[in-house]
Amino acid sequence: MFSFCTDPSTLDTFRWFSCYLTTGVHMSFYISFFKVLLLLAVTAPVALGFGFLGAMAARATFAPIRWIGKTYIALVRGVPDIAFFLFFVIALDQGIEYVRQKVLCPDWDEPIRQGNDFVVCQAAKMPLGNAAQWVHETYGFALAVFTFAIVFGAFAANVLFGAMRAVPRPQLETGEAYGMSQRQTFWRILVPQMWVYALPGLSNLWMVLIKATPLLFLLGVEDIVYWARELGGTKTPRFTDYPHGDWRMWYFLGLLVFYLCFTRVSEIALDRLMSRLTRGQATAGGEAQRKAPA
Amino acid sequence: MKRILITTAVIAVSAGIAFADSHGKTIRMGTEGAYPPYNFINDNGEVDGFERELGDELCLRAQLTCEWVKNDWDSIIPNLVSSNYDTIMAGMSITDERDEVIDFTQNYYPPTASAFVAAAEGVDLSGGIVAAQTATIQAGYVAESGATLVEFATPEETIAAVRNGEADAVFADKDFLVPIVEESSGDLMFVGDDVPLGGGIGMGLRESDAELKETFDAAITSMKEDGTLNTMLKKWFGEDTTTY
Numbered sequence: 080m081f082s083f084c085t086d087p088s089t090l091d092t093f094r095w096f097s098c099y100l101t102t103g104v105h106m107s108f109y110i111s112f113f114k115v116l117l118l119l120a121v122t123a124p125v126a127l128g129f130g131f132l133g134a135m136a137a138r139a140t141f142a143p144i145r146w147i148g149k150t151y152i153a154l155v156r157g158v159p160d161i162a163f164f165l166f167f168v169i170a171l172d173q174g175i176e177y178v179r180q181k182v183l184c185p186d187w188d189e190p191i192r193q194g195n196d197f198v199v200c201q202a203a204k205m206p207l208g209n210a211a212q213w214v215h216e217t218y219g220f221a222l223a224v225f226t227f228a229i230v231f232g233a234f235a236a237n238v239l240f241g242a243m244r245a246v247p248r249p250q251l252e253t254g255e256a257y258g259m260s261q262r263q264t265f266w267r268i269l270v271p272q273m274w275v276y277a278l279p280g281l282s283n284l285w286m287v288l289i290k291a292t293p294l295l296f297l298l299g300v301e302d303i304v305y306w307a308r309e310l311g312g313t314k315t316p317r318f319t320d321y322p323h324g325d326w327r328m329w330y331f332l333g334l335l336v337f338y339l340c341f342t343r344v345s346e347i348a349l350d351r352l353m354s355r356l357t358r359g360q361a362t363a364g365g366e367a368q369r370k371a372p373a
Numbered sequence: 374m375k376r377i378l379i380t381t382a383v384i385a386v387s388a389g390i391a392f393a394d395s396h397g398k399t400i401r402m403g404t405e406g407a408y409p410p411y412n413f414i415n416d417n418g419e420v421d422g423f424e425r426e427l428g429d430e431l432c433l434r435a436q437l438t439c440e441w442v443k444n445d446w447d448s449i450i451p452n453l454v455s456s457n458y459d460t461i462m463a464g465m466s467i468t469d470e471r472d473e474v475i476d477f478t479q480n481y482y483p484p485t486a487s488a489f490v491a492a493a494e495g496v497d498l499s500g501g502i503v504a505a506q507t508a509t510i511q512a513g514y515v516a517e518s519g520a521t522l523v524e525f526a527t528p529e530e531t532i533a534a535v536r537n538g539e540a541d542a543v544f545a546d547k548d549f550l551v552p553i554v555e556e557s558s559g560d561l562m563f564v565g566d567d568v569p570l571g572g573g574i575g576m577g578l579r580e581s582d583a584e585l586k587e588t589f590d591a592a593i594t595s596m597k598e599d600g601t602l603n604t605m606l607k608k609w610f611g612e613d614t615t616t617y
Binding site: 102210316 | 454
């Protein structure tokens with residue numbers, strides 16, 4: 080990185096660290112922080128979307144749709160995250176390749192499962208075997224985001240389902256008295272009012288989601304935990320210009336600080352959101368805000 | 374694919390035919406990247422080590438385009454059989470158990486010794502606590518030796534276990550341990566006798582990938598014959614290492 084980094088063994092501590100912390104591997108480490116943030120930025124809204132659909136389905140009047148919603152919530156919430164992650168990502172990946180195989184290589188007559196092997200034709204590979212490494216990584220990342228969204232969507236669905244039921248019935252009756260249709264009451268009265276009931280549950284989910292990001296590592300995405308373990312491990316002078324002992328503790332301490340800061344910032348933001356949502360609501364919080372001197 | 378297989382059967386097995394399918398395809402090489410000097414991540418964040426250099430040379434000789442992929446040791450075989458990559462070069466010893474699930478090329482590293490490393494002389498290797506990496510031949514050996522086996526996901530953690538006293542000794546490939554003992558300035562030492570284990574290190578491939586196996590077998594043979602493999606072994610493992 081810097082011009083004086085050619086022979087690190089001769090450097091003083093400060094310069095040594097400024098070289099050490101800017102090596103190629105460390106850049107990968109820093110990039111992985113953005114991966115985690117990106118995962119959160121994408122997963123949170125998608126999971127909320129899944130949750131909203133799940134909650135709507137679970138309270139539908141048409142029974143089969145209600146069953147789908149209820150099953151989704153019960154199934155995903157009931158299976159341990161790790162088991163779901165490991166199973167679902169492999170199943171999804173193989174499912175996609177299986178479908179592509181049927182469409183793209185119809186005249187392929189070998190079995191897809193050969194003993195232990197899962198083999199599809201070259202054109203059906205997802206991503207293609209000759210695609211660049213970043214395409215493979217992006218694909219793996221997308222699978223991970225999708226899996227996270229499904230898991231956290233189920234929890235969000237449960238929270239939203241409860242929140243929808245928590246909106247006082249008289250509020251909805253008022254809407255009906257004004258002659259609104261069921262759909263209009265739902266969108267104009269129920270949805271705007273339910274957030275204040277949903278937020279405590281959703282903010283809890285958000286915290287759990289932040290803390291669950293190291294599961295990325297399980298899914299083969301090189302996240303901050305992977306790099307912290309890799310970088311912190313003992314390095315002997317034969318294989319690196321920057322030998323050091325077992326520094327994993329310091330790297331993990333760094334992660335700890337990162338996660339703590341991140342959850343703290345989240346808490347502050349969620350508190351503000353909560354007081355914004357409480358305004359004018361027929362809840363204890365809303366009443367307290369109203370009575371407080373302006 | 375089927376056509377190729379039939380042709381292969383008719384004209385008898387030959388490595389030349391194998392190129393038909395392999396051309397234009399990128400061979401993805403799976404490795405762990407945590408087992409120096411076999412494979413590790415260098416300062417630039419790239420896969421480096423004996424297997425990187427060897428693998429690149431093999432691909433050159435076989436006229437294949439290759440790309441390196443990192444994968445956790447735990448899931449390195451499952452991800453191979455589900456076709457996430459096409460080969461494993463990760464210091465993996467050829468054993469009968471693995472051979473039932475995947476195929477191996479001929480070995481590119483001769484059958485090698487495994488060794489115990491401890492923090493002090495005189496530890497009890499047959500009744501004490503011995504650390505080894507999960508799903509390695511060394512872990513299998515320790516489990517049968519009567520010692521208490523503690524398993525870790527990465528080689529690094531097995532060494533750390535000995536340093537912090539969690540385990541009495543670590544059992545691993547001697548070539549992995551030599552640099553660690555040398556750099557430990559006396560903290561760690563070899564104890565007990567070396568144990569020859571496994572059938573050498575080979576490249577792992579899917580059982581259905583017979584053509585690719587022949588291609589790489591041929592490339593390894595050519596490297597053994599012209600002595601380049603021995604040069605590479607000496608470069609990475611020192612002058613005293615076993616050669617072909």
